[in-house]
Amino acid sequence: MFLHGTSRVNEQGHLEIGGVDVVELAKTYGTPLYIYDVALIRARARAFKEAFRRHGVRAQVAYASKAFSSIAMVQLAAEEGLSLDVVSGGELYTALAAGFPPERIHFHGNNKSWGELAMALEHGIGCIVADNFYELELIENLAESSGRTVPILLRVTPGVEAHTHDYILTGQEDSKFGFDLHNGQADEAFRRVRASAAFQLLGVHCHIGSQIFETAGFVLAAQKVFAKLAEWNKAHGFVPAVVNLGGGFGIRYTEEDDPIPVEAYVDCIVEEVKKQAAACGLPLPEIWIEPGRSLVGDAGTTIYTIGSRKEVPNVRTYIAVDGGMSDNIRPALYGAKYEAVLANRMFGERTEIVSIAGKCCESGDMLIWDIALPEAKPGDYLAVFCTGAYGYSMANNYNRLPRPAVVFVENGEAQLVVKRETYEDLIQYDLPLKTKVKK
Ligand SMILES: Cc1ncc(COP(=O)(O)O)c(C=O)c1O
Numbered sequence: 371m372f373l374h375g376t377s378r379v380n381e382q383g384h385l386e387i388g389g390v391d392v393v394e395l396a397k398t399y400g401t402p403l404y405i406y407d408v409a410l411i412r413a414r415a416r417a418f419k420e421a422f423r424r425h426g427v428r429a430q431v432a433y434a435s436k437a438f439s440s441i442a443m444v445q446l447a448a449e450e451g452l453s454l455d456v457v458s459g460g461e462l463y464t465a466l467a468a469g470f471p472p473e474r475i476h477f478h479g480n481n482k483s484w485g486e487l488a489m490a491l492e493h494g495i496g497c498i499v500a501d502n503f504y505e506l507e508l509i510e511n512l513a514e515s516s517g518r519t520v521p522i523l524l525r526v527t528p529g530v531e532a533h534t535h536d537y538i539l540t541g542q543e544d545s546k547f548g549f550d551l552h553n554g555q556a557d558e559a560f561r562r563v564r565a566s567a568a569f570q571l572l573g574v575h576c577h578i579g580s581q582i583f584e585t586a587g588f589v590l591a592a593q594k595v596f597a598k599l600a601e602w603n604k605a606h607g608f609v610p611a612v613v614n615l616g617g618g619f620g621i622r623y624t625e626e627d628d629p630i631p632v633e634a635y636v637d638c639i640v641e642e643v644k645k646q647a648a649a650c651g652l653p654l655p656e657i658w659i660e661p662g663r664s665l666v667g668d669a670g671t672t673i674y675t676i677g678s679r680k681e682v683p684n685v686r687t688y689i690a691v692d693g694g695m696s697d698n699i700r701p702a703l704y705g706a707k708y709e710a711v712l713a714n715r716m717f718g719e720r721t722e723i724v725s726i727a728g729k730c731c732e733s734g735d736m737l738i739w740d741i742a743l744p745e746a747k748p749g750d751y752l753a754v755f756c757t758g759a760y761g762y763s764m765a766n767n768y769n770r771l772p773r774p775a776v777v778f779v780e781n782g783e784a785q786l787v788v789k790r791e792t793y794e795d796l797i798q799y800d801l802p803l804k805t806k807v808k809k
C-alpha cells in the first residue's frame with residue numbers, strides 16, 4: 371500500500387497519520403482537510419541537514435515557503451534550524467509574523483516591488499536574491515536612502531533546463547528568471563553590483579527546475595556557475611562566500627515515481643562544489659539549497675468526503691468529492707498524478723476503477739483518472755496523498771469555495787494550524803453596489 375511517513379492502517383481499518391485516526395479528524399474539522407505529518411517534515415529537514423553535516427561543510431537548507439506557508443509551518447522550519455526562502459511580501463510578512471529569525475530569510479522573486487524590498491531591508495533579512503537590473507536599481511536607491519549595505523546573491527540562469535525525469539542543455543536560456551550566464555547579462559550585473567557601495571555580493575544563486583529525479587542537472591549547473599565564478603575571480607579577485615543551487619528535489623507522488631533519497635542530492639552537490647572550487651582555486655563557499663516539495667510534499671494528505679456518482683455506461687464512473695481544483699490545482703495545471711485510498715475502508719477490496727472529480731464548474735476539474743478503489747459510497751472519505759506542497763499554497767476560491775483547514779498531527783495529537791474559511795470570509799472584502807437606478 372502507498373503509505374508515507376507515520377501513516378498506517380489502524381484496527382478499525384482507518385487511515386492513521388501521526389498516531390491520529392484520519393476519520394476522526396475529518397469528523398472534527400470537516401472536509402476537505404489538509405493533514406500534515408509533522409514527524410515526516412522533521413525527518414526530511416534533519417536528513418538534509420545531517421547530509422551536509424556529514425561532509426563537514428558550511429551550509430544552509432532554506433525551506434522554500436512557496437510550497438506551503440503558514441505561521442505554524444514557518445515556526446516548524448525555524449524549530450528545525452532551517453533557513454527560509456520567501457518570494458513575496460506576503461510570504462515575508464508571514465515569516466516575520468511567525469518570529470522567524472530575519473537573518474535566515476532569503477528573498478526571491480522576479481518582480482519585487484519597492485515596498486517589498488523596503489520591508490525586507492527594514493527587517494534586516496539575510497539576503498536578497500537579486501533577479502534583474504530593475505531590482506538592482508531599486509535596491510541601490512533604497513540602500514542609499516537608508517545608508518545600508520544590502521547582502522545579495524545574483525540569480526543566474528545557467529542554461530540547464532531540468533524536466534521531471536531528465537535535463538537538457540539549452541544554448542539560449544528562455545526564462546523570466548535571473549541574469550543569463552551566457553549572453554553577458556550576468557557579467558554586467560556583477561560589474562554594477564561591485565561598483566556600488568550599496569551591495570555586499572555574497573555569491574551566486576541558480577535554480578534549475580522542480581520535481582527533478584536526477585543529480586546530473588545539479589552537477590551541470592554547479593559546473594556552469596563555477597566557470598563564471600572562476601572568470602570573476604581571475605579578472606576581479608572576487609571570492610564568493612555563498613553558492614546557492616536552489617531546490618527542485620523530486621518526490622514520489624505515485625508508484626511510477628522513483629526519486630533518490632535527499633542525501634544523494636546533497637552528496638552530489640557537495641562533491642561537485644568541492645571539486646569545482648578546488649579546480650578554480652577558490653576557497654569552499656558556504657553551500658545553500660532551497661527545497662520546498664521534498665520537505666513537505668509527501669507529508670501532506672488531503673481528506674475529502676465523497677458525494678455524487680455518475681456512470682457513463684461502458685466508458686467511465688465519476689466519483690465526486692467536496693473539493694477539487696480549488697484546493698489542488700496541480701492535476702488541472704500540470705496533469706499531475708496522485709494516489710488515493712478510502713480512508714474509512716482501508717481493508718476494502720479495490721473492486722472498481724473510477725475517476726475522481728472535483729466539484730468546480732469546470733470539466734477539467736478532475737483530481738485522479740482511473741483509480742482502483744473499493745466501491746465508494748456517499749459519505750466515504752477519500753484520502754489523496756502527497757498534497758503537502760503547492761496544494762494549500764495554490765488553493766483558491768473558484769466558485770466561491772472556502773479554502774480548507776489545515777491540521778498538523780504528531781505523536782497522537784492534532785493541532786489546527788489554519789482555520790477553514792467561512793462564507794463570511796468570502797464576502798469580507800466585497801462592497802455593496804452604489805445604485806444609480808431610481809426607484
Ligand atoms: C528559486 C526557487 N527555489 C526553490 C524552489 C523550490 O522548489 P521545490 O519545491 O521543487 O524544491 C523553487 C520552485 O521551483 C524556486 O523557484
Ligand SMILES: N[C@@H](CCCC[NH3+])C(=O)O
Pocket residue numbers: 436580700759760
Ligand atoms: N507549483 C509547482 C512548482 C513550481 C515551483 C516554484 N518555482 C508545482 O506544484 O509543482
